Amino acid sequence: MEPAVERGLPVERRHRLRHRALEPPGLPGPAGPGPPGGDRRPGRSRNGCRNHRGPWQEQVEHSGRVLQALTFAPTGAIVAAATTSLPESIGGDRNWDYRYTWVRDASFTLQALATASCDKEKGAFFGFLARAAATQLQRGVDLQVMYGIGGERDLSERPLPHLTGWRHSAPVRTGNDAWRQRQLDVYGELLDAAHQCLPHEMPLDLPVRTFLVQAVEAAARRWSEPDQGIWEVRGPSRHFLHSKLMCWVALDRAIDMAPALQAADRVQDWKAIREQIRTTIEGEGWNDQMGAFSQSFGSEELDASALVLALVGFLPGNDPRVRSTVEAIRSQLTDARGLVHRYLKDDMPTQEGTFLLCTFWLAHALAISGDVSGARQVFETALAQANDVGLLAEEVSSATGEALGNHPQALSHIGLVNAARAISMACRRSAPQCAPASDAPGALCGQNGANRKESLPPCANGYDVRSSRTLCVTGKEPRWTPLTTDRTPAAHPPSRSRSLRRTGRAHRQTAPPGSQQRNPRPKLRSSPIPPPPVPTRRRSLSGLVGCVRCWRRARRRVLPGRGSGAARCAVRG
Template sequence: MQEYPDIEDHGLIGDLQTAALVTRDGMVDWFCAPRFDSPSIFAALLDRQRGGYLRISPDGIDYQRKQLYLPDTPILITRFISPDGVAEIIDFMPIAGDQATDQHRLVRIINVVRGSMPFRLECRPRFNYGRDRHELERYPDGAVFRSPTMALTIHPVYRKRRIQQQDIREEDGDLVAYTTLHEGDKGGMVLETGPTQGPRVYDIDEVQALFEQTLDYWRRWIGRSKYRGRWREMVERSAITLKLMTYAPTGALIAAPTASLPESVGGTRNWDYRFAWIRDGAFSVHALLGLGFTEEADRYMDWIAARICEAGENSVPLKIMYRVDGSSDLPEEVLDHFEGYRGSAPVRIGNGAAEQSQLDIQGEALYAMHLAGDYGIRTFHQTWESTVKVVDWLCRNWDQPDAGIWESRSHPRDYTFSRVMSWVALDRAVRLAAETGRPGDTAWWIQQRNAIYNQVMERGYHRGRRSFVQSYGEEHLDAALLILPAVGFVAPYDPLWLSTLRAIDETLVSDSLVYRYDPTATPDGLPGDEGTFNMCTFWYAEALARSGRVDEARVTLEKMFTFSSHLGLYAEEIAPTGKQIGNFPQALSHLSLINAAITVNDLLQHPSPYAPRQV
């Protein structure tokens, strides 16, 4: 068994209901089905021995590895190059559609381009996070793995050369096969979850048709992008990645397709991100509208609206996260039998932060609702009635401590960011009522909005630090406050803001990369350190541009792009070594990349006529 690859040495493929990670060595080491948040089938990413994997790689030879996406698609090509031959694996998942299904197909095609190459194929599933045993049923034309809750079928694909039965062997209920393929040979497998009629041989022309359909879907989709600025390739790769992390039946956007990848290798900050945060969905509305993807933004708003209606019916605030189907039961559990990525334990599934109070959530939801309205996405009557109840709840409850955007597991605080986003919620609610003629107690909303504003200016700005600070009564900084100009709480050239930006420069920025806060100065209830936070670095670039430091913003973006993976993907954080850490890929990283690229590009083309004043 090979060592753990770097987190960034993976490609992501998916069918808009679930996804898989593929290493540069041809191993699928993460795959959950039938949904993103379902138990794993392959989880060698978290335990090389007990997690399970599907691997196709050259056998017994030295070779070089290269990996790329087919342009404008998430179809992954992994190339193996040796003196005697060149071969490639083409990995993709046909689109599953808008109706939830248990049946998902992962297609792996081997194509020998030159010479010949020996291959070893291994399928070693470990169902339900390695907790369920399975049985193997072999057939002349494939195999079926069965666990108490899942069936996994291998359908072989052939054109010229068929793997002989004597070259396939069973090892403790797993399958291992050997074959040598020559120039012009094409074969592989279709891996299918859910009930089937049994395995069968896929004709190569049938697989080619699936390939063409998948290729056409993605190229038509990204062809609708209206972005024509600098960094187009990075922006459109981020858009495709966000689309891959969208659960089509409901429109929910997951934070990441992985669970428990560490924020510090060997540390304990390991969380399950396979759920849909209101915050991520709301920010993605901004990103997708900026690219012209109005239909996708509308779907996200449908999902957010459904959560608002549920909250409004019970006159309670929004929860911070949900499962992709909208349910909110996310109990946190530790998988003691998994060692964790490179020994990073505990391995957690579920997320205990789901029960936290985070008052900013209402702000992100109303911000997205108002922005969507500017693009013609109107709120229905029932949604507005529920919105009024949520806003009224916020008027009664905004002035209380919470866990904050970073989901602290220490004591609640009066977080400045939470207050600012509560101000955003009330401000956008007032605007929506005025612009649409909808009813609401706007006089009360305005009164409470103004009270929040005055409180933040009085208690959230530290005169000694000359900066807005993380929480009242403390002097520590927080990169979340970089969003203040973007949401309109302060003018980007306000002296109070410019001094805040300089304080962040001096305290949280390291060679253009941005730490979200200092966990040693503001304990969050967890041991250990973390890397710089990718979303915050992109927020920093956007804040620089808005505040007149456009050239610095451009350099910050260009530097940040050097930290992307070989495929243009980003995890949550960058380690001091320059490696990516945290769950991968991360929606917040990619949607903030899009927003920063749009803002910086616009301001490079059309600089603001207002010069910042000296403080």
């Protein structure tokens, strides 16, 4: 398209055209247009993400809506944050531009979108990553760590000296020079994302297969080289533990997807390299003096990214080395509030705050290792840092408790969703004999709740896995359901919620054995609205399309009609 013609198009249309020019054939495309007449603007025509049924359900759904709001619909890109240069240290120079998409966030982002049932955003995000990265691997260059929302690759950083910055925290930057760095962990993030989104047995299209195999081969070839690591250290390259771990993830996921990649002849070589990486990590990454995995090979610095060892399945959660590392991070990297630093020092002159993502990682790792009560305590500590509208920043100041960094931070909400899912799963594993709730799906967490006649004591883990209510931690009375020997829930008064009154749904309750079962789908209650007058002519459904209020009031009391010309509202006439 000619530049003069392109300038006359809307911004979203220009981004879409530029991005499609880079698309190799066969790779997943961006999210298609919505239904006719739908509004594609962020926050419009959104139903939210409602798949998680467990603790903190409302917060998980809210975080799903935050991720939707951070999505650029024409391409499917999800930005790390909506702002630039909000400081990580007040008055310092830790001011970065986060209005871009990082490949390193891919697998955790897709896990969160799957938990929150944001299937459309999940597919669109992986399609964006595949299209943006494919041509680079074809040229044999390192996979870029981040991209613009339209697939842009040159994200050169420059200061804006005419702006003083928030609370005089200069410089204000646009662009981010991290795009020039080498970060080997991106291969593992990309393959883990493909492992979550694509089929494992059915052969993929040739362009997709070629792209993913190239990514695996790059990880197998370069895993032993140093890089800047997950935290984008602006100093000399090192052999970071997390980077080696994610190369192991790339090979592990590719071996599992070998039938889909049509790469059965490469499996033996991939297995040998995967075992070599495992041996190296366990040998050079473990520090006997620290009693934990270190930040990089040969160092004595602790790093919160070592928590990912259990999150990606490299070691089981009950492994003594995992538990020792978790306890070391919990004791040495945690501040007085219980929030976790990503590490203790770096090459920057100013001190940063605690990382909410790392705090959610700690809760996630504790849940995997079986310490559900500890995981809940850490999770509640991080959740308490949300502002009045439920948004999370990147960091929190240890001194003042104020939010630091760009806001809202996608990774913080991603960590919230994944940790909530892990705690819910750990609770269900530790308490299989849970009483079903009387007015909501799910089950009450109660390790003390075996088959007993008396009322159950407070939950050992301190919460109800169905909802976001805080029980034992806040001192509120838990809503326990007494059990009988045949595990029949005792009678419970019907719910009085407004939503149930409005929809007219009766309370559902399991009847004791031998009694007559209630209708599983009770009839709607009679509407308080009087029936509309008898129409004098036949009317069509199309006459109510633009009258939603009357549509709800009419309660389907519309007669079939002859056409839209004679259509009128059944209530208003």
